[in-house]
Amino acid sequence: MVRRDKSNYIIQSVAHALDVLEEFRGEMDELGVTELSKKLKLHKNNVFRILATLQSRNYIEQNRTNDNYRLGIKCLELGQTFIHQRGLLKQAQPILSELAESSAETSYISIIRGNEVVYLDAVETTSTVRVVSRVGLHMPVHATAAGKALIAFDSEEELRRRFHSELPRFTKNTITSSEEILNVLGVVREKEYAIDQEEFEDGLCCIASPVRDYTRKVIAALSVSGPAHRLSIDRIEQSVGPEVLRCAKMLSIRLGYRE
Amino acid sequence: MVRRDKSNYIIQSVAHALDVLEEFRGEMDELGVTELSKKLKLHKNNVFRILATLQSRNYIEQNRTNDNYRLGIKCLELGQTFIHQRGLLKQAQPILSELAESSAETSYISIIRGNEVVYLDAVETTSTVRVVSRVGLHMPVHATAAGKALIAFDSEEELRRRFHSELPRFTKNTITSSEEILNVLGVVREKEYAIDQEEFEDGLCCIASPVRDYTRKVIAALSVSGPAHRLSIDRIEQSVGPEVLRCAKMLSIRLGYRE
DNA sequence: TACATATATTCTATAACATGAAAGCGTGTC
DNA sequence: GACACGCTTTCATGTTATAGAATATATGTA
Numbered sequence: 001m002v003r004r005d006k007s008n009y010i011i012q013s014v015a016h017a018l019d020v021l022e023e024f025r026g027e028m029d030e031l032g033v034t035e036l037s038k039k040l041k042l043h044k045n046n047v048f049r050i051l052a053t054l055q056s057r058n059y060i061e062q063n064r065t066n067d068n069y070r071l072g073i074k075c076l077e078l079g080q081t082f083i084h085q086r087g088l089l090k091q092a093q094p095i096l097s098e099l100a101e102s103s104a105e106t107s108y109i110s111i112i113r114g115n116e117v118v119y120l121d122a123v124e125t126t127s128t129v130r131v132v133s134r135v136g137l138h139m140p141v142h143a144t145a146a147g148k149a150l151i152a153f154d155s156e157e158e159l160r161r162r163f164h165s166e167l168p169r170f171t172k173n174t175i176t177s178s179e180e181i182l183n184v185l186g187v188v189r190e191k192e193y194a195i196d197q198e199e200f201e202d203g204l205c206c207i208a209s210p211v212r213d214y215t216r217k218v219i220a221a222l223s224v225s226g227p228a229h230r231l232s233i234d235r236i237e238q239s240v241g242p243e244v245l246r247c248a249k250m251l252s253i254r255l256g257y258r259e
Numbered sequence: 260m261v262r263r264d265k266s267n268y269i270i271q272s273v274a275h276a277l278d279v280l281e282e283f284r285g286e287m288d289e290l291g292v293t294e295l296s297k298k299l300k301l302h303k304n305n306v307f308r309i310l311a312t313l314q315s316r317n318y319i320e321q322n323r324t325n326d327n328y329r330l331g332i333k334c335l336e337l338g339q340t341f342i343h344q345r346g347l348l349k350q351a352q353p354i355l356s357e358l359a360e361s362s363a364e365t366s367y368i369s370i371i372r373g374n375e376v377v378y379l380d381a382v383e384t385t386s387t388v389r390v391v392s393r394v395g396l397h398m399p400v401h402a403t404a405a406g407k408a409l410i411a412f413d414s415e416e417e418l419r420r421r422f423h424s425e426l427p428r429f430t431k432n433t434i435t436s437s438e439e440i441l442n443v444l445g446v447v448r449e450k451e452y453a454i455d456q457e458e459f460e461d462g463l464c465c466i467a468s469p470v471r472d473y474t475r476k477v478i479a480a481l482s483v484s485g486p487a488h489r490l491s492i493d494r495i496e497q498s499v500g501p502e503v504l505r506c507a508k509m510l511s512i513r514l515g516y517r518e
Numbered sequence: 519t520a521c522a523t524a525t526a527t528t529c530t531a532t533a534a535c536a537t538g539a540a541a542g543c544g545t546g547t548c
Numbered sequence: 549g550a551c552a553c554g555c556t557t558t559c560a561t562g563t564t565a566t567a568g569a570a571t572a573t574a575t576g577t578a
Binding site for chain 1: 526527528535536537538539540
Binding site: 007010014015018021022025050052053054057070071072073077078080082085086214258 | 265266268269270272273274276277280281283284288307308309311312313314315316318329330331332334335336337338339340341342344
């Protein structure tokens with residue numbers, strides 16, 4: 001079906017009401033009927049009735065001393081509902097499942113706390129060889145894919161502040177040079193996903209991609225981890241890497257991110 | 260005039276739209292047209308058109324994979340606007356009072372709008388020599404302490420975009436060189452408070468400190484202003500500056516800021 | 519494959535109601 | 549007191565929101 005544009009179905013009176021509501025976004029937090037009427041080219045009686053309707057639901061309230069109108073508490077509640085419903089873990093759940101299935105590895109959602117990655121949730125792989133779950137663990141930023149994805153888009157100043165000396169080693173693959181990690185992060189920024197090839201734990205590889213929200217900032221990392229023998233460079237670059245990136249972008253959109 | 264109850268002026272179609280919007284408050288974050296139609300006893304076509312209208316303004320968005328609808332980013336923005344317009348002033352009130360008392364000068368809370376500082380509220384000094392209140396006034400960012408505090412933490416790119424040519428002069432002390440203002444802002448970032456020494460108005464000095472909220476961004480400036488003869492450099496650096504900073508930090512915490 | 523079901527979307531005509539015009543009321547200023 | 553201004557109230561009509569039905573698509577089942 002070729003869908004008609006939804007603008008064909010707009011209800012004019014509702015749109016006018018939204019016009020009124022949106023006038024309160026400006027620098028003036030209190031507005032009068034006449035002022036709104038002039039700004040919106042609506043008759044005063046119309047503005048009054050729209051305000052009365054919005055006021056009846058507490059989206060708008062009236063300052064009794066000067067008769068001006070301002071936003072009401074319902075606006076705050078609506079915003080809080082948005083935040084609640086669009087919460088990270090809730091929105092991540094279906095995407096973690098999808099990623100675990102499509103990659104056949106364990107998927108994770110993690111955040112940054114100081115210099116550590118915190119794994120918040122996971123969906124296990126169905127493969128026969130499993131790795132130990134990381135949920136609840138704190139891990140070093142520089143030696144994990146999730147950590148790299150979480151910080152890759154920080155400012156250069158912030159990154160230099162974070163990496164100014166030799167980094168702790170965990171395996172023979174761990175990157176311990178600040179200079180080298182900064183280079184790797186440049187690659188992460190280009191590819192939009194990060195890799196950990198047995199840098200934190202022998203035999204374990206991870207791929208992670210940044211997740212953003214309505215603030216447009218990286219707020220989490222979506223990642224997949226599995227044994228090195230299953231996660232070859234080929235498989236990472238041809239299949240799992242782009243899949244993690246795709247899922248991370250999907251999650252970002254669900255969290256209100258707009259490119 | 261005995262005012263009639265405003266329920267006499269409610270616009271039914273707008274009320275229906277608000278009914279639809281409010282159905283998204285529950286645990287179900289995604290809802291379909293038919294479900295909403297049944298819950299609200301509105302015809303499906305009506306619900307569809309209301310959703311289309313709300314969607315055109317981003318109060319509602321549609322999940323493309325399952326055709327369900329959910330709250331859109333505008334709800335968050337509306338909530339944020341409410342917080343901005345109502346939360347700040349309410350939380351600032353007691354701190355303005357405290358600061359006016361401890362500094363024995365007039366305290367202000369102000370925000371930035373474009374290239375101007377807007378003074379939202381003030382608590383007067385109890386000193387015998389008073390200055391004219393600035394509440395409601397718009398003033399140039401570069402020539403006021405509040406303006407400097409509001410922009411000091413913008414990115415260098417943003418600051419260079421803002422200050423790229425000669426700045427307007429108000430007094431013999433006004434900083435008119437873009438290069439110099441950028442240097443001064445560096446000092447503001449170090450001290451976490453800004454000074455205006457008769458730069459906008461002869462005989463008037465101000466000290467301002469940035470106020471942040473849960474977004475971790477600078478959203479307002481807390482300031483003190485008084486006559487130059489009372490606000491010596493010594494007094495500013497030894498007493499009033501740190502006091503303004505302390506109060507600004509207190510207000511930041513009240514607004515949800517966490518270091 | 520055919521059929522049933524469910525849902526979002528599309529179309530249309532009419533009567534309901536949103537709009538526009540004007541009047542009323544309260545407050546402030548000269 | 550006269551006038552200006554802004555919010556609120558009243559009323560009639562014509563615009564448009566509503567109600568009813570149809571359409572298109574996807575999914576599930578036999």
